[in-house]
Amino acid sequence: xxxxxxxxxxxxxxxxxVVPWISQFLPERLASWNQLVVRSDSxxxxxxxxxxxxSVALLCLLIALAGPQQIERKLQRIGTGAHIVFVLDRSAxxxxxxxxxMAGDDEKSKGAVAQELxxxxxxxxxxxxxxxxxxSTQPIFVTxxxxxxxxxxxxxxxxxxxGLAFTNxxxxxxxxxxxxxxQPVTGSRVIVLVSDGAASLDHRAQRTLREWFERYQVxxxxxxxxxxxxxxxxxxPNSPREDNPRVMPERYLDMFFRTLSTPYQAYEIDTPESxxxxxxxxxxxxNRPLLYQEIIPRSDLSDIFYLIALFCVFLLSLVKALEAK
Amino acid sequence: xxxxLWHLLIVQLLILIALLLPAIPVESEKYDFFFVVDIxxxxxxxxxxxxxxxxxxxxxxxxxxxxxxxxxxxxxxxVGLGIFTERMPNIMFSPIxxxxxxxxxxxxxxxxxxxxxxxxxxNIGLAFYNTIRLMQRLELQHSHLVxxxxxxxxxxINPRYTPDFSELMQNSERIIKGIVVGTxxxxxxxxxxFDEEGVQTGYYTAxxxxxxxxxxxxxxxxxxxxxxPRNAPWGNVRHDGNEHLSNVREAYLTGLAxxxxxxxxxxxxxxxxxxxxxxxxxxSTAKRASRFNHIPAAIALLLLLLLYPIEQIxxxxxxxxxxASATQT
Numbered sequence: 001x002x003x004x005x006x007x008x009x010x011x012x013x014x015x016x017x018v019v020p021w022i023s024q025f026l027p028e029r030l031a032s033w034n035q036l037v038v039r040s041d042s043x044x045x046x047x048x049x050x051x052x053x054x055s056v057a058l059l060c061l062l063i064a065l066a067g068p069q070q071i072e073r074k075l076q077r078i079g080t081g082a083h084i085v086f087v088l089d090r091s092a093x094x095x096x097x098x099x100x101x102m103a104g105d106d107e108k109s110k111g112a113v114a115q116e117l118x119x120x121x122x123x124x125x126x127x128x129x130x131x132x133x134x135x136s137t138q139p140i141f142v143t144x145x146x147x148x149x150x151x152x153x154x155x156x157x158x159x160x161x162x163g164l165a166f167t168n169x170x171x172x173x174x175x176x177x178x179x180x181x182x183q184p185v186t187g188s189r190v191i192v193l194v195s196d197g198a199a200s201l202d203h204r205a206q207r208t209l210r211e212w213f214e215r216y217q218v219x220x221x222x223x224x225x226x227x228x229x230x231x232x233x234x235x236x237p238n239s240p241r242e243d244n245p246r247v248m249p250e251r252y253l254d255m256f257f258r259t260l261s262t263p264y265q266a267y268e269i270d271t272p273e274s275x276x277x278x279x280x281x282x283x284x285x286x287n288r289p290l291l292y293q294e295i296i297p298r299s300d301l302s303d304i305f306y307l308i309a310l311f312c313v314f315l316l317s318l319v320k321a322l323e324a325k
Numbered sequence: 326x327x328x329x330l331w332h333l334l335i336v337q338l339l340i341l342i343a344l345l346l347p348a349i350p351v352e353s354e355k356y357d358f359f360f361v362v363d364i365x366x367x368x369x370x371x372x373x374x375x376x377x378x379x380x381x382x383x384x385x386x387x388x389x390x391x392x393x394x395x396x397x398x399x400x401x402x403x404v405g406l407g408i409f410t411e412r413m414p415n416i417m418f419s420p421i422x423x424x425x426x427x428x429x430x431x432x433x434x435x436x437x438x439x440x441x442x443x444x445x446x447x448n449i450g451l452a453f454y455n456t457i458r459l460m461q462r463l464e465l466q467h468s469h470l471v472x473x474x475x476x477x478x479x480x481x482i483n484p485r486y487t488p489d490f491s492e493l494m495q496n497s498e499r500i501i502k503g504i505v506v507g508t509x510x511x512x513x514x515x516x517x518x519f520d521e522e523g524v525q526t527g528y529y530t531a532x533x534x535x536x537x538x539x540x541x542x543x544x545x546x547x548x549x550x551x552x553x554p555r556n557a558p559w560g561n562v563r564h565d566g567n568e569h570l571s572n573v574r575e576a577y578l579t580g581l582a583x584x585x586x587x588x589x590x591x592x593x594x595x596x597x598x599x600x601x602x603x604x605x606x607x608x609s610t611a612k613r614a615s616r617f618n619h620i621p622a623a624i625a626l627l628l629l630l631l632l633y634p635i636e637q638i639x640x641x642x643x644x645x646x647x648x649a650s651a652t653q654t
Contacts, residue, residue, distance in 0.1 A: 019630060019633050019638065022638050022641045023633035023634055023635075023637040023638050023641070024633070024634075024637065054629075054632075054633070057629060058626070058630070061340070061622060061629065064343070064622060065619055065623060065626065067619075090415065090443075132418075136443040137443040137444065138440060138441050138442060138443050139441070140408075140415070140417075140441045141433070141436040141438070142417050142433065143417075143418060143432070143433050144429060144432045144433070144436075146429050148426060148429050150421050150422070150425070150426055151421055151426050151429040151430065154405070154419045154421045154464075155417065155418040155433075157416060157418065157419040157464050158418065160464065161407075161414065161415055161416040161459060164415060164444075165444055166443075302618070303344060306343050306344045306618075306622065307344065309340055310337060310340045313333060313336050313337050313340065313629065314337060316333055317330060317333035320329075320330045320333050321330055
């Protein structure tokens with residue numbers, strides 16, 4: 001139980017609880033001779049009880065006024081879900097539609113479509129933790145792995161601002177993987193790479209990525225937003241001369257991902273509907289037992305103290321009502 | 326009535342009110358800001374001092390002061406974050422409530438890094454122009470823009486191709502208010518140079534950077550020394566300058582602010598920055614549910630104390646003193 005007070009200085013008034021012990025709210029009666037008044041044990045006890053009730057009433061009112069609050073708590077729960085890091089392509093071509101045209105009123109850009117579908121995906125997965133990273137020429141850390149949906153949703157909105165520059169996939173992936181570095185291993189760990197292009201990887205990048213995917217046990221989903229008539233993951237080269245990473249980076253990136261020791265799925269997406277289908281499949285696959293933290297928000301405890309105070313004052317008033325007139 | 330049963334009943338009634346009083350919506354101030362931070366290389370210049378008195382880069386200063394602002398903003402305010410380099414802004418996250426998302430917002434600000442820059446140039450005028458255009462977006466519509474930069478254009482810009490802010494402001498669907506925040510000191514400082522791994526390898530020297538614009542066509546060719554229309558439209562003379570050194574370009578930034586109807590603020594302390602942001606101009610009222618149960622509760626406490634006769638307390642105290650003096654003599 002971690003309790004904090006909104007106005008802790010009010011607790012300095014606590015010494016006031018002695019008032020009922022040095023004063024009595026029932027009027028004093030004169031007796032002609034002290035010996036006539038029986039000093040029975042039960043009346044002494046009753047006296048102590050009355051003073052105590054008064055003290056407790058004062059104390060509880062004081063505490064309630066000081067604003068006691070139970071601070072935010074985290075409870076460990078077990079559910080199903082995943083730690084998902086989105087690695088979002090922010091290259092300039094994401095502003096185009098799936099047809100390869102400028103986005104207009106009738107057709108949305110690839111980025112906007114992806115934003116919408118990812119956003120509803122986040123809403124549908126209650127126990128997952130999400131992080132958002134983006135990349136263009138350089139990787140961009142956007143938000144950390146968190147249960148907080150508000151900021152994840154706000155970060156997905158980054159897809160709506162105009163695209164930036166080139167597609168540097170390896171750096172983006174490395175940034176995404178690095179987010180798992182200090183995280184406990186629980187549930188499945190997933191990187192969702194959303195890109196509309198690929199880049200060739202040099203040997204150094206290949207080695208690093210291979211090592212990190214294995215070390216952090218991360219599964220990779222590649223949502224490749226393919227432009228109509230553009231080069232795809234499964235496009236077969238027309239001639240051996242074209243079969244190299246410079247001409248066909250998508251094919252070679254896919255071939256590299258297949259050699260990873262952790263599971264990998266690629267989805268070639270060329271319409272908003274196929275993106276929805278891919279997201280549905282990810283939703284189905286990534287449901288392993290997961291330790292997650294439920295956050296119980298900060299709560300106000302003053303009502304309990306008001307209730308106790310009310311009860312005490314009620315007792316006092318009962319006694320007052322029974323007072324001999 | 327005094328000290329009667331009624332007295333106790335009133336105390337009970339007051340506590341009951343304190344218990345049952347629902348939250349009442351009251352008007353309170355809130356602020357909505359979209360912070361856009363310059364992450365170009367001149368922001369690495371260490372011309373600020375941190376709390377320990379050590380040199381602090383402009384970007385680190387901006388990050389530290391933004392964190393202070395987060396703590397100052399009243400709950401219910403919203404904060405969004407963006408970065409820019411060259412002429413494009415990038416939304417990191419659209420505005421969200423500041424108190425309930427504080428930890429994540431702070432984390433995101435902590436991670437701002439000059440190495441996120443996707444292009445190396447700075448074209449601050451155009452970046453500012455594009456950011457104002459971006460502010461028309463639905464997600465940013467209720468926010469005020471806080472544009473944080475040192476105003477150091479690299480390479481220097483050709484004044485012929487500066488964007489027209491008055492036209493932009495006229496055509497925009499809503500009035501965008503905001504503040505341009507100048508970072509850096511007035512004196513010139515060296516710009517650190519880093520290698521690919523982020524290790525500093527020295528400082529930019531005069532040979533590293535162009536000192537004059539060579540973009541597009543010059544405004545008045547006759548003014549240019551060694552002007553050759555085809556082969557040297559910007560002259561064939563070497564130019565020296567101070568472009569490898571950086572300070573806050575206040576004249577330029579106040580100019581940008583004036584053209585767009587923004588306010589200018591020079592970043593010096595977090596407190597002054599917060600004060601510049603929390604202006605009536607940027608405030609809006611929001612209804613926030615507040616509980617007022619402490620008022621009846623405080624009265625109840627006072628009445629409960631009055632239940633116990635004060636004379637008795639004094640009499641008791643006087644007796645004690647009397648006793649004490651009696652034993653002394």
